[in-house]
Amino acid sequence: MEIVIADDATRCGSILANLITDAIEAGAATLGLATGSSPLLAYQELARRHREEGLSFAGLQAFLLDEYVGLPPTHRQSYARVIRTEFVDHVDLDPGRVYSPDGMADDITAAATAYDAHIAAAGPVDVQILGIGANGHIGFNEPTSSLRSRTRVKTLTEQTRRDNARFFDSIDEVPQHVITQGLGTICDARHLALIATGPHKAAAIAAAAEGPLSASCPASVLQLHPHVTVIVDAAAAGQLKNSEFYRYVHDHKPDPQKY
Numbered sequence: 001m002e003i004v005i006a007d008d009a010t011r012c013g014s015i016l017a018n019l020i021t022d023a024i025e026a027g028a029a030t031l032g033l034a035t036g037s038s039p040l041l042a043y044q045e046l047a048r049r050h051r052e053e054g055l056s057f058a059g060l061q062a063f064l065l066d067e068y069v070g071l072p073p074t075h076r077q078s079y080a081r082v083i084r085t086e087f088v089d090h091v092d093l094d095p096g097r098v099y100s101p102d103g104m105a106d107d108i109t110a111a112a113t114a115y116d117a118h119i120a121a122a123g124p125v126d127v128q129i130l131g132i133g134a135n136g137h138i139g140f141n142e143p144t145s146s147l148r149s150r151t152r153v154k155t156l157t158e159q160t161r162r163d164n165a166r167f168f169d170s171i172d173e174v175p176q177h178v179i180t181q182g183l184g185t186i187c188d189a190r191h192l193a194l195i196a197t198g199p200h201k202a203a204a205i206a207a208a209a210e211g212p213l214s215a216s217c218p219a220s221v222l223q224l225h226p227h228v229t230v231i232v233d234a235a236a237a238g239q240l241k242n243s244e245f246y247r248y249v250h251d252h253k254p255d256p257q258k259y
């Protein structure tokens with residue numbers, strides 16, 4: 001696991017944008033996109049590079065990590081719509097090749113299994129962008145998730161519903177259930193790039209990177225993956241102990257020798 005500590009959220013966003021740009025230039029065909037606020041600055045920087053520097057996403061496909069059950073893709077908080085308005089609408093990625101779990105399916109369990117099979121058949125994901133919940137979740141894999149889980153239906157914890165209530169008019173509107181790629185599904189990606197900023201992420205980052213491998217911190221599964229880049233600002237790095245092993249950068253080009 002390479003841990004990159006940058007000065008602030010903007011720098012973290014441009015480091016993640018560099019990593020994605022490099023992957024595309026190296027021939028990546030499939031991106032794994034994440035919602036949440038953490039990757040937004042990277043998406044904005046990628047959109048700027050598309051507009052001003054000709055970075056192209058044409059020919060790529062993308063898979064989302066997760067989706068709320070019961071929100072149609074037209075709902076402003078459905079992740080399918082969020083990723084469209086925050087990213088896809090601003091680049092030349094074909095919207096017809098941006099896939100997400102079907103949270104409106106009659107048979108939600110079958111929809112989750114079908115989504116997992118779709119990723120396995122069309123993948124692997126070359127670079128999977130990840131955020132992290134304050135409780136250590138990635139995607140919507142809440143604590144106690146099997147470290148080998150596949151895409152399935154999960155019930156959100158109260159903490160996660162409270163954390164996400166800021167995007168809705170009230171907590172009552174936050175769905176109870178989601179479809180999320182499993183931890184095993186996520187780990188099928190070739191390269192995992194986790195971004196986290198702010199002091200409220202510091203405990204989760206320390207547990208994920210330095211804590212025991214445990215379903216109590218689902219993101220600790222990253223310790224088993226051969227190619228992980230964790231990009232954090234100084235605040236989110238605040239509880240890391242092995243600081244002599246980490247990189248403190250002002251700008252960063254991923255170094256293949258380092259992985």
Ligand code: GLP
Pocket residue numbers: 034035036037038039065066130131132133134138139140160164
């Ligand atoms: C959400 C999403 C995750 C996201 C995380 C952190 O619940 N399901 O994919 O990484 O919580 O969100 P944020 O980046 O807004 O802190």
